[in-house]
Amino acid sequence: MTTFFNCTLFDGRTDHNTPDAWFTVNETGRLTARGTGTPTATENLVDLNGQYVMPGFLNVHTHVTADPQSFNGNYGQTEAEAAVFATQNLQALLKSGVTFLRQCGTKYDVDVALKRMQADGKLPHTPHFLTSGRAFTMTGGHGDGPHSGNLVDSPDEMRKAIRQAFKLGIDSVKVIATGGVMTPNDFMEDPQLSTAEMHVAVEEAHHKRRVVAAHAEGNPGIQNALDAGVDSIEHGFYVTPDEAKQMAAQNTYLTPTLIAEWVIPAYGKGHLPDWEVKKAADALDDTYVNLTKAFQLGVKFTCGTDAGTPFNGFDLTPKEFGLLTKLGMTPAQAYQCSSLNSAQLLGVADDYGTLEVGKFADFQVLKNDPLADTANVVQADKQVYLGGHREF
Ligand SMILES: [Zn+2]
Structure with a gap:
């Protein structure tokens, strides 16, 4: 189990950000919990340093x-x-x-x-x-x-x-x-x-x-x-x-x-x-x-x-x-x-698309707010994760 914390989260379902967010990802790569503030401790903690998270x-x-x-x-x-x-x-x-x-x-x-x-x-x-x-x-x-x-x-x-x-x-x-x-x-x-x-x-x-x-x-x-x-x-x-x-x-x-x-x-x-x-x-x-x-x-x-x-x-x-x-x-x-x-x-909406509990944790980490300006998703050195594993 890995917990990602200290990020602003846009989950792809709602139309707004959730500040000071955290989420946990299990061994199969699925989101198991989400919240704000101090996360429940797990063996692996990843500090996202106040950056923005949105779905891949x-x-x-x-x-x-x-x-x-x-x-x-x-x-x-x-x-x-x-x-x-x-x-x-x-x-x-x-x-x-x-x-x-x-x-x-x-x-x-x-x-x-x-x-x-x-x-x-x-x-x-x-x-x-x-x-x-x-x-x-x-x-x-x-x-x-x-x-x-x-x-x-x-x-x-x-x-x-x-x-x-x-x-x-x-x-x-x-x-x-x-x-x-x-x-x-x-x-x-x-x-x-x-x-x-x-x-x-x-x-x-x-x-x-x-x-x-x-x-x-x-x-x-x-x-x-x-x-x-x-x-x-x-x-x-x-x-x-x-x-x-x-x-x-x-x-x-x-x-x-x-x-x-x-x-x-x-x-x-x-x-x-x-x-x-x-x-x-x-x-x-x-x-x-x-x-x-x-x-x-x-x-x-x-x-x-x-x-x-x-x-x-x-x-x-x-x-x-x-x-x-x-x-x-x-x-x-x-x-x-x-x-x-x-x-x-x-036909894959049960498993992919949004960052909701039960779905795969496929996401990107951005320096600037994607909801403030669509140009902010064009970041060349963004972090990209599949099932909670960093790929780029
Ligand atoms: Zn074509």
């Missing part, structure tokens, strides 16, 4: 085999390179404060093998994660690249492919409902997988109590994915008020991946054609308007960054929260996209 982040949308410095989808990557690269990126995510993540499309399905190694204790300093394997997409669709897509062109092909993927060992499903914003000859207004194809994915995944994420940037693809019953819309940049109402009513989450759009105008000048930088900047302006409306209409937002897309590094998750406040959220509401909504979407 959940990031529900990453691509750990993708290289943010490569603009061709790093097509030359071998499976060995993908595995080593993915391991380094998992470690970078944990160092930035991400203690749980969901992959949303993985080359060569290497996440499945990596998770087996992690379970055997052979992947040190990596966060908890749900695997996705390769994304399900149509022939020629978004994500149809070497070793990156499960190509399906009918409901029957979807059923077969998804059953094979579950046999392989994936934990979650990613389907492609529309084209993408930055890809040539592939536009976000293009619907891709059909409602019927995606519905089969939802049916098979839900039989196994697994969740389905749909890449859906524009219309009519967002509507198709909602009608198919997916659990989350990823990106959702052009969500309409009617779609937002449907999402709130049927409890479909929205993962806005704002940082993925923000980095293109911020870092792309001189690396990308001017028209592409302008297109991304315009899309970001539209996104803020559409998603602010969706938030007002009661849509639940999650935290996901699309890490691995151009310029979108594996250390940037903390910057997503400042962008979420541009949708009208308070800092606490922005963090709850991670601590509450992301954990609920992934």
Whole structure:
């Protein structure tokens, strides 16, 4: 049993800090008690010196085999390179404060093998994660690249492919409902997988109590994915008020991946054609308007960054929260996209997300108050703990 004391605690459930807080963590890594003032003595005492404690982040949308410095989808990557690269990126995510993540499309399905190694204790300093394997997409669709897509062109092909993927060992499903914003000859207004194809994915995944994420940037693809019953819309940049109402009513989450759009105008000048930088900047302006409306209409937002897309590094998750406040959220509401909504979407809220008794003690220690300013979570030398063990 270890007691951490002398800290200001934001537990991710409430909207405020608890000053002069302490908490105990047992041998299995779970929180067993919490309080304020002088802690009950245990064999190990850790003085946090008046710093701030908050939950580790959940990031529900990453691509750990993708290289943010490569603009061709790093097509030359071998499976060995993908595995080593993915391991380094998992470690970078944990160092930035991400203690749980969901992959949303993985080359060569290497996440499945990596998770087996992690379970055997052979992947040190990596966060908890749900695997996705390769994304399900149509022939020629978004994500149809070497070793990156499960190509399906009918409901029957979807059923077969998804059953094979579950046999392989994936934990979650990613389907492609529309084209993408930055890809040539592939536009976000293009619907891709059909409602019927995606519905089969939802049916098979839900039989196994697994969740389905749909890449859906524009219309009519967002509507198709909602009608198919997916659990989350990823990106959702052009969500309409009617779609937002449907999402709130049927409890479909929205993962806005704002940082993925923000980095293109911020870092792309001189690396990308001017028209592409302008297109991304315009899309970001539209996104803020559409998603602010969706938030007002009661849509639940999650935290996901699309890490691995151009310029979108594996250390940037903390910057997503400042962008979420541009949708009208308070800092606490922005963090709850991670601590509450992301954990609920992934079905892990009994064990992860908030710092409450009974859950795993996955947390970060910060010098400055995260509720005073979202910039305070972007601290490069923060302390990161998994189950009460310091990892960084
Ligand atoms: Zn993505």
